[in-house]
Amino acid sequence: MTAELVRGQNHPLPGTRVEIRVTAGTPLVAGATLNDEQGRMRDAGWIAHPAAPQLPGVEVSRQAAAVHHLAVDPGALPQGVHRVNILLALPAVPGAPADFAGLAAPFLAVTGQDGEQIASYTVTGLSAESAVVALELYLRGDIWKVRAVGQGYADGLAAMLADQGLAEARALAGTINEAVAAGMARSVAPAPDRPTRHAAGGRTGTGQPAGAPSRPTAPSASSAPSAGAQPSAAGTGTGAGGGPIDYRHPRRATPTPQPAAGPTPAASVPPQSAAGPQSGGPQSGGPQGHGQGHGQDTSQPVAGDAPGWSMEERLYNQVWGMFEDLARSVAAYRSAVDFADSRMERELEGVLDDPRARIGPAADAARAEARAKHSALVEQARGVLERDMAQLEAESEVVEPALPPALARWDNPVWQAYEPPTERPMALRVGDLSLSERPELRIPMLVRLPLERGLWIDSGRLRGAEAGLADADELRRLAQLTATALAARIVAVHPANEMTVHVIDPAGSAATSLLPLVESGVLRDPPAAGASGVARTLERLTQRVDLVQMAVRSRATDALPPDLDLADQLLVVHDFPHGFDDRAVNQLRYLADEGPSVGVSLLVVADREEARGYGPVLDPLWRSLLRLTPVPDDHLADPWVGHAWTYEPPLAPSNSQVVPQVLRRVVAARHSS
Structure with a gap:
């Protein structure tokens, strides 16, 4: 269970490598200082910062960004290090905020090697400060712990470093600011x-080249109807609308580059390394x-x-x-x-x-x-x-x-030799991304598992270059096929009997697209139809969320009903909001917000325009979901450099039997286990 820290509280750490995820409403500089038992830095070599992002046991970002992924490995720290302070500072560049007054409070989450969140802290109460010691990882006896600090400094980085005993604090702060300013030049x-x-x-490190903007973290549905940032445990996100979406970016090893002696003609470039x-x-x-x-x-x-x-x-x-x-x-x-x-x-x-x-x-x-x-x-x-x-x-x-x-992809030969896994994978491919300069170069769009955000497949009218290429009925059909392909993939990558799928299809409009799930036996119950079916399914899942949450909070998981399905749950909703009354809408919002923490994920096929009758009550739902489209569309924009990425859905090749074949093997593995 995640510890939600307040200032001064501490929580034990596993003593192995941990990741500190930082989310803010504006680009920040992130760093980490090493300290002795008295909380003093030995010298300037005991701080990881954008100009020098790696130390033994510590890795930070090379650039100012709204989302950071830092790493600390206590076992690899230099001898004599008893504390690691996580620092945040506003970049000293033109146009950047001068202090934290009026800005969203930075959020930090500490996760272990398994991706599970250990502790979190929201740095509240900042105003005139421009730099803050957010967290302290410290050694107490033989146990490493994390403490929420939240100590702000109105005089910025220099005052913060000087407070930790660094004689050359002002010069080092200048070096850091120069590196950040150079990188933010466009x-x-x-x-x-x-x-x-x-x-x-x-690749041996985790930084990124000097002079580059902060690494891309999150495509955002810039053309989607609703705007607004949505902070989450994973970082900053939006749902349907035009801010950054949390699409977690791992580390890419890139030591600080040095210019070559001279230009090299393109024709003489050797093969890709x-x-x-x-x-x-x-x-x-x-x-x-x-x-x-x-x-x-x-x-x-x-x-x-x-x-x-x-x-x-x-x-x-x-x-x-x-x-x-x-x-x-x-x-x-x-x-x-x-x-x-x-x-x-x-x-x-x-x-x-x-x-x-x-x-x-x-x-x-x-x-x-x-x-x-x-x-x-x-x-x-x-x-x-x-x-x-x-x-x-x-x-x-x-x-x-x-x-x-x-x-x-579904056309990869690896699926022909598919066998249900024995362990859950770390990520899932939900489509491909490309840019207009080379559309044939497609990069897999990956999301981490378990899904912390639901998926929304937009069956409404397209607004981009693809508008007019498909009528409303065809778009709805393609959205339904995309939902089935994604549901099949989610089931297939989980061990047998560790993912249960529920489908709500109020009017039965998705019956054809659901055939692979129905005929294979992956669906243990028929798709829920009508208002009564919607109510029963949502009631069952919300009750499951309540029971598991209460059991986890009270540390009484052994008291759960013996007939409760403890497998992860995936709810696929077609034609939302058809068949939904106010109570059902609130239950769906509850599942979107609370379900992921106890293994309940959401996949919705919907046209937002058709949901206008509910007014702004559904805006939080749209913002909580990652919007995808059933046809290639350039609706995703990363907040790093603002590229409009074209998303391509993960459909199986036409006339391919790979999805039914994979699902039959999933069901066979269930029966044999």
């Missing part, structure tokens, strides 16, 4: 080509290449070449690294094009400033020169982008076939 000229991305030996693509300079935000020093890396891509405790975790991190690389490379290209455009505009304006020089051979030559410079810059940026895309495609061709079922 429209910049292309930097020297080909910096070093990884040290020899592969195991670590990923290469790109423009550290200021461009593009991905960096795997190599040693400034030399070229000639190794081939390798599946699983990322940090992790298991092959599954390494592949998971590698996929997320590919997502990061694609986002950063495209951001570098777009930034370079923006720079070229603005530079040409300035030069052309300079020609027009002097009325006497607006016409004539000299003016024509100046215009031609400005356009030629623009073309050269754009061509150079395009060459770097094409190189990066080719390298990422090479990595994708190696990684995709190596993915386990939970992360693989």
Whole structure:
């Protein structure tokens, strides 16, 4: 059970590696200081910060961001370290807030290696402060504990570091702020080509390149109807509407890059390395290449070449690294094009400033020169982008076939040899993501298991480029098929008898799409129909949530009814809100909010426009769900660089029998267990 700490409270830790997840309403700088028994820092080498994100046993982010994932491994800390302070500070850059007054309170969650949340703390009461010691991990006897601190400093990082005994506090604070400011610069000229991305030996750290924006964390449904941020245990999120969505990003090893001695022509770029693509300079935000020093890396891509405790975790991190690389490379290209455009505009304006020089051979030559410079810059940026895309495609061709079922597409041969797993996987593939610069390069969209957020498949009218390609009935049918494909995948990646599926289909409109679940026997009960069926199903699940929550809180799980299904539960709701009265709507909202904590997940097929009659009462429900679409649509936007990502649903190939085949094996495993 998660300990919700208040200031001054402490809670024991397992003594193994833990992750500290930080969520805020604005970009923050995150760091960690090492301290002795008296709470003093030995020197500037005892702090992990954006300019130096790794210490033995500590990893922090390289950039200011609204969501951070920090890691602390007590067993790997240097000798003499008895405390680790988690620091948060507002970036000292133009346009950033000067203090925490009026800002959302930062939220921190400490999780173990199994992903289970151990403790959480919301840093309340901040106002004129611009930096805060949020948490303290400390050694008491032989036990590591975490304490909620919340000590703020109005004079910022320098005062905080000085308070911990660092003599060069002001100079170090300046170094940190300079690194953050350099990384947050957007429209910049292309930097020297080909910096070093990884040290020899592969991905060993968890940072990200200096000069890049904070790593992408969360696609958001920017075109969805409702807006507003929704903090959750996992981080910042929105549901349907235009803020960041919590789409957790793991760590990608990227030591601080150094510029190469000179540009390298795109034609001479070697094959993609195991670590990923290469790109423009550290200021461009593009991905960096795997190599040693400034030399070229000639190794081939390798599946699983990322940090992790298991092959599954390494592949998971590698996929997320590919997502990061694609986002950063495209951001570098777009930034370079923006720079070229603005530079040409300035030069052309300079020609027009002097009325006497607006016409004539000299003016024509100046215009031609400005356009030629623009073309050269754009061509150079395009060459770097094409190189990066080719390298990422090479990595994708190696990684995709190596993915386990939970992360693989339905057309992956791994499903042909499918057998129900004995353990729950760490993540689930819910579709693919791509960008317009290279739409054929698709990156798996992964969400962690167990699902902390429900999924909403939008069966309503499309608003993007795909609008008009399908009528309302066809969209509803595709949404129903997508829901079945996702439900089948969720069942298939869980051990036999550890996932029970319930379906609500009030009008029976989804009967055809539900055939794979019904005919295979995965559904233990027929789909609930009519208002009475809706009421029975919701009553049963809400009662289960109440019972399990009370048992967990009172530490009396052995007192649960013997006939209670303790398997995880997945509720699939079609045609919401048809068949739902006010009570049923409130129960569904309750399941969306409280269900995930006790193993009840939600998958809703709905057209939000059809739910307008309920007014704003459903807004929290939409915000709590991750919006997906039944056809490719560019409705997802990461808050890192603001890319509009095209989402492609995880449908099986046409006329494929892979889904029914997999479900039959699931049922056979149930009967044999």
